[in-house]
Amino acid sequence: MPISDPTDINCGIALEPTEDQRSSPANVATFGEVAAARMGRRAFLKGALGTTTYTALAVSPAALLAACGEEEAATPAAPTAPSAPTAAPGSLAQFTEISHGVSTDNVVSPGYSADILIRWGDPVLADAPAFVPGAADADAQEKQFGYNNDYVGFVPLNDDGTRGALCINHEFTSRDIMFPYDLRNTSPKELADTEMAAHGGSVVEIAQMADGGWRVVADSKLNRRITTRSTAMDVSGPAAGHPRMQTNADPTGTRVIGTLNNCAGGITPYGTYLMAEENFHFYFLGELDDAEREGATAGDLEAACAAGEASHPEARNYCRYGVAMGGGYDWGRHFDRFNINKEPNEANRFGWVVEVDPLDPTSTPVKRTALGRFKHEGAESITNKDGRLVIYMGDDQRFDYLYRFVTDGTVNTDDRTSNFGLLDSGVLSVAKFSDDGSLTWMPLIHGQGPLTADNGFDTQADVMIETRRAADLLGATPMDRPEDVEPNPVTGKVYVALTNNSRRGPSQMDAVHDRAPNYWGLIVEMTPPDGDHSADTFTWNILVKGGDPSVPVTGAQFSEATTSNGWFACPDNLAVDPAGRLWVTTDQGSGWPQISGTADGVWSVGTQGEDRATSAMFYRVPVGAEMCGPCFTPDGETLFVAVQHPGTDGALAFEGHARASDFEDPMTRWPDFQPDMPPRPSIVMIRKDDGGRIG
Numbered sequence: 001m002p003i004s005d006p007t008d009i010n011c012g013i014a015l016e017p018t019e020d021q022r023s024s025p026a027n028v029a030t031f032g033e034v035a036a037a038r039m040g041r042r043a044f045l046k047g048a049l050g051t052t053t054y055t056a057l058a059v060s061p062a063a064l065l066a067a068c069g070e071e072e073a074a075t076p077a078a079p080t081a082p083s084a085p086t087a088a089p090g091s092l093a094q095f096t097e098i099s100h101g102v103s104t105d106n107v108v109s110p111g112y113s114a115d116i117l118i119r120w121g122d123p124v125l126a127d128a129p130a131f132v133p134g135a136a137d138a139d140a141q142e143k144q145f146g147y148n149n150d151y152v153g154f155v156p157l158n159d160d161g162t163r164g165a166l167c168i169n170h171e172f173t174s175r176d177i178m179f180p181y182d183l184r185n186t187s188p189k190e191l192a193d194t195e196m197a198a199h200g201g202s203v204v205e206i207a208q209m210a211d212g213g214w215r216v217v218a219d220s221k222l223n224r225r226i227t228t229r230s231t232a233m234d235v236s237g238p239a240a241g242h243p244r245m246q247t248n249a250d251p252t253g254t255r256v257i258g259t260l261n262n263c264a265g266g267i268t269p270y271g272t273y274l275m276a277e278e279n280f281h282f283y284f285l286g287e288l289d290d291a292e293r294e295g296a297t298a299g300d301l302e303a304a305c306a307a308g309e310a311s312h313p314e315a316r317n318y319c320r321y322g323v324a325m326g327g328g329y330d331w332g333r334h335f336d337r338f339n340i341n342k343e344p345n346e347a348n349r350f351g352w353v354v355e356v357d358p359l360d361p362t363s364t365p366v367k368r369t370a371l372g373r374f375k376h377e378g379a380e381s382i383t384n385k386d387g388r389l390v391i392y393m394g395d396d397q398r399f400d401y402l403y404r405f406v407t408d409g410t411v412n413t414d415d416r417t418s419n420f421g422l423l424d425s426g427v428l429s430v431a432k433f434s435d436d437g438s439l440t441w442m443p444l445i446h447g448q449g450p451l452t453a454d455n456g457f458d459t460q461a462d463v464m465i466e467t468r469r470a471a472d473l474l475g476a477t478p479m480d481r482p483e484d485v486e487p488n489p490v491t492g493k494v495y496v497a498l499t500n501n502s503r504r505g506p507s508q509m510d511a512v513h514d515r516a517p518n519y520w521g522l523i524v525e526m527t528p529p530d531g532d533h534s535a536d537t538f539t540w541n542i543l544v545k546g547g548d549p550s551v552p553v554t555g556a557q558f559s560e561a562t563t564s565n566g567w568f569a570c571p572d573n574l575a576v577d578p579a580g581r582l583w584v585t586t587d588q589g590s591g592w593p594q595i596s597g598t599a600d601g602v603w604s605v606g607t608q609g610e611d612r613a614t615s616a617m618f619y620r621v622p623v624g625a626e627m628c629g630p631c632f633t634p635d636g637e638t639l640f641v642a643v644q645h646p647g648t649d650g651a652l653a654f655e656g657h658a659r660a661s662d663f664e665d666p667m668t669r670w671p672d673f674q675p676d677m678p679p680r681p682s683i684v685m686i687r688k689d690d691g692g693r694i695g
């Protein structure tokens with residue numbers, strides 16, 4: 001089963017339909033109903049939006065106006081050059097804002113340069129062969145930079161910060177735009193093998209050049225590829241060795257080949273690289289319910305799951321995660337471990353946080369099961385004032401949860417490697433938000449409350465393998481797709497990107513989620529009491545609500561000083577610069593033409609004083625890409641960003657293309673713009689032309 005549409009496997013809107021095992025479509029309002037309720041205008045329902053579902057719906061400002069009877073719906077924004085520079089008033093950001101828009105190239109604030117550091121197919125290992133466009137060559141791919149770069153982390157290698165180990169996740173592959181039709185159509189084993197080699201991560205040593213830019217050190221001993229195909233990983237923590245983790249290939253339940261769908265991540269204070277496994281469910285074929293094998297529809301399977309009648313031994317677990325519930329990759333045709341009927345436990349060995357020592361290329365990555373199993377977006381950490389490490393993690397699916405892990409031990413700043421077992425013992429908690437502005441962290445500990453054998457949790461291993469179900473029983477707050485969660489070491493506050501949730505209905509609104517459906521996302525600010533990130537109770541606020549604040553029906557919320565280019569939608573990855581300012585990247589998926597009309601990008605957002613909630617646009621991706629991996633060097637003078645899946649999302653709406661975008665006919669060939677070269681996901685380094693801190 002070839003993947004028919006590469007956007008099926010991004011993290012934006014397009015993935016959502018496959019992620020909904022819990023929400024009930026029956027009580028979900030259309031956008032038009034919500035808008036009508038907000039506007040108090042029956043007339044609204046008579047417009048084009050009243051009965052449309054989201055996918056056909058235009059919610060761009062122009063379309064909203066049209067629906068309100070003011071003018072005809074406009075087509076999505078045409079490609080535009082940066083407008084006359086306008087600084088964002090009241091913003092601490094001192095850069096010149098760029099305009100919303102969409103174009104085949106990327107765009108950065110005037111006075112800055114955006115240069116390519118490394119592209120898909122470039123050498124990582126010194127003996128990597130040259131990239132051959134359109135070829136399925138797994139052995140070559142194992143030595144070359146992987147596909148769809150997402151997380152970017154920087155580990156300094158010297159005191160003056162001129163050398164570093166850059167750690168980059170390769171989240172997924174986009175078959176239609178990577179490979180020619182014959183390969184896609186026949187889907188031979190070599191194709192699956194190459195895709196598996198394009199997943200995972202890369203570690204590359206980079207060195208600063210005389211002009212301040214960075215280059216990959218081609219022959220560095222640190223350079224390393226980590227892949228789904230070949231990298232052996234250990235399993236540690238409560239679930240290690242448990243029978244539910246055992247397979248034919250690994251009867252010990254402690255040794256897994258590879259990692260899957262590594263989205264965001266983190267760098268610990270002791271310089272290890274955390275790779276978060278997100279949409280692992282998408283890689284498994286097989287039948288969750290034998291009884292439905294003939295002529296089954298997705299609805300039948302969901303019903304069997306809901307009734308607890310699916311027959312697979314891990315059905316309750318896999319139903320909750322969406323494993324083998326349709327869509328996704330066909331690797332299971334060629335590799336038994338990706339078929340849940342041939343290897344019933346293999347899917348339990350993914351969905352974890354993987355820890356890698358980037359300073360030792362021979363080290364074995366470790367899946368740290370104490371951090372729970374879910375669709376981990378990222379794993380950003382901060383050392384608490386008592387020395388314990390605190391890791392914040394989102395589970396990116398509609399109505400899933402926000403988590404925190406607090407280690408038992410403390411960070412030893414004098415002996416780096418003594419910290420390597422720190423993530424194996426500690427307390428994982430899940431968040432419950434209250435309308436009074438507080439939030440409580442509820443520990444997921446076997447034997448406490450409902451987490452007992454009566455509910456199928458015989459040990460802590462079961463609690464970790466089925467983290468989601470444990471959190472359900474505790475009554476955690478269902479959230480609008482928690483993506484990156486970023487502690488700000490300058491202010492002590494923590495920011496949560498909730499990207500969107502098109503299925504939230506009016507009856508499911510709460511103080512955090514006061515828009516239903518939520519097409520534009522929001523950023524929640526959490527405050528630990530007295531800077532204690534291990535406290536049981538925090539307070540919370542909303543920093544911004546995505547969408548166009550000049551269109552009241554959206555319910556968007558930014559500061560008054562935010563310009564018409566400063567607002568954004570669908571926040572995904574976050575970073576904090578050395579000055580403590582928040583930087584936000586977006587992922588609107590295929591919905592960009594309707595959601596905002598602009599390509600995704602990078603925005604700087606003030607969090608304090610007069611600058612609070614003032615947002616300004618700094619960088620824009622080439623068409624069809626999403627923006628990942630914002631990462632500052634410690635001096636704040638370079639910002640690395642990851643351009644993921646250029647040329648894929650929203651091709652029909654892109655003026656001048658307006659047809660499918662694939663290997664043969666992509667809507668952009670960024671960054672090479674060569675006739676035989678497909679678009680290539682790449683790491684971009686952004687620097688100020690005359691030096692100094694970004695922003």
Ligand code: FEO
Pocket residue numbers: 011171263264278377396483572
């Ligand atoms: Fe892979 Fe939720 O972004």
Ligand code: CA
Pocket residue numbers: 010011012572587626
């Ligand atoms: Ca994403």
Ligand code: CA
Pocket residue numbers: 011263264377483484572573587
């Ligand atoms: Ca993401």
Ligand code: CA
Pocket residue numbers: 264378380484485486573574575
């Ligand atoms: Ca981050």
